[in-house]
Amino acid sequence: MNFQIRIFRDMENLSRAAAELFAEKAARSIAERGRFLAALNGGSTPNRLFQLLATDYRDKVDWSRVHVFWGDERCVPPGEAGSSYGQARDAFLSRVPIPESNIHRIKGELEPAEASRDYALTLSRFASPPLEFPRFDLVYLGMGEDGHTASLFPASPVEVTEPTLPVTAHYQDRPANRVTLTPLVFNQARTVAFMVTGEKKAVTLAEVLSDRYNPEALPAQRISPKDGDLLWLVDEEAAGRLPRELTRNFCEG
Ligand code: 6PG
Numbered sequence: 001m002n003f004q005i006r007i008f009r010d011m012e013n014l015s016r017a018a019a020e021l022f023a024e025k026a027a028r029s030i031a032e033r034g035r036f037l038a039a040l041n042g043g044s045t046p047n048r049l050f051q052l053l054a055t056d057y058r059d060k061v062d063w064s065r066v067h068v069f070w071g072d073e074r075c076v077p078p079g080e081a082g083s084s085y086g087q088a089r090d091a092f093l094s095r096v097p098i099p100e101s102n103i104h105r106i107k108g109e110l111e112p113a114e115a116s117r118d119y120a121l122t123l124s125r126f127a128s129p130p131l132e133f134p135r136f137d138l139v140y141l142g143m144g145e146d147g148h149t150a151s152l153f154p155a156s157p158v159e160v161t162e163p164t165l166p167v168t169a170h171y172q173d174r175p176a177n178r179v180t181l182t183p184l185v186f187n188q189a190r191t192v193a194f195m196v197t198g199e200k201k202a203v204t205l206a207e208v209l210s211d212r213y214n215p216e217a218l219p220a221q222r223i224s225p226k227d228g229d230l231l232w233l234v235d236e237e238a239a240g241r242l243p244r245e246l247t248r249n250f251c252e253g
Pocket of ligand 1 (some may be wrong): 151173
């Protein structure tokens with residue numbers, strides 16, 4: 001797997017780097033292609049990033065050219081706890097001057113199969129032919145302790161032919177019904193940035209970044225952009241089990 005690791009002292013420094021990445025990629029994408037297509041993640045890890053984008057970065061981005069999508073969503077209405085759209089809207093999107101029409105949410109209020117079909121249609125409106133979906137300029141992903149990413153869970157099918165999938169498996173204490181983008185889409189992105197923090201994820205992270213390839217068990221290993229950058233933004237705790245040869249040159253404080 002080809003990737004870059006950046007290790008930060010804590011969540012604050014990691015989030016600042018993730019926000020800086022957003023601003024840099026937005027400026028470059030807008031200069032080169034006139035717009036910036038970003039996919040967000042849910043979970044707790046991006047909370048500080050969202051706050052920073054809404055405050056320190058509010059005036060550093062041309063929001064009129066930014067289009068926001070999601071890598072996955074829980075099938076709950078936008079106003080309910082668990083909605084990744086609701087989370088980003090409250091912390092970030094409602095606080096920056098992004099046009100409403102540039103926010104492309106997964107309709108969590110629908111049944112997973114219907115929401116998945118609907119989102120495939122949304123993606124097709126931004127398609128980068130011959131693909132039926134866009135090449136995202138930046139995708140943020142999180143990783144669970146079990147190696148899942150977006151809503152690609154262990155033991156889910158590795159070979160997929162669709163850009164979006166309904167997910168109906170029961171998963172820990174989180175709502176079981178979800179929609180996820182698939183590696184077909186993630187692996188066409190120009191940049192994918194994982195954000196991983198905390199000691200509890202250290203063993204899994206070391207396994208995911210090892211050369212033992214087991215994508216059935218570790219869905220995060222399914223992410224490997226074909227013609228783009230794969231970036232792992234991790235804190236020192238999550239990096240605690242990585243071998244020295246991986247971490248030596250990458251500590252950023
Ligand atoms: C979600 C994402 C999921 C998440 C990881 C990490 O929950 O919205 O689907 O893939 O990124 O579970 O979650 P935490 O950031 O809460 O650890």
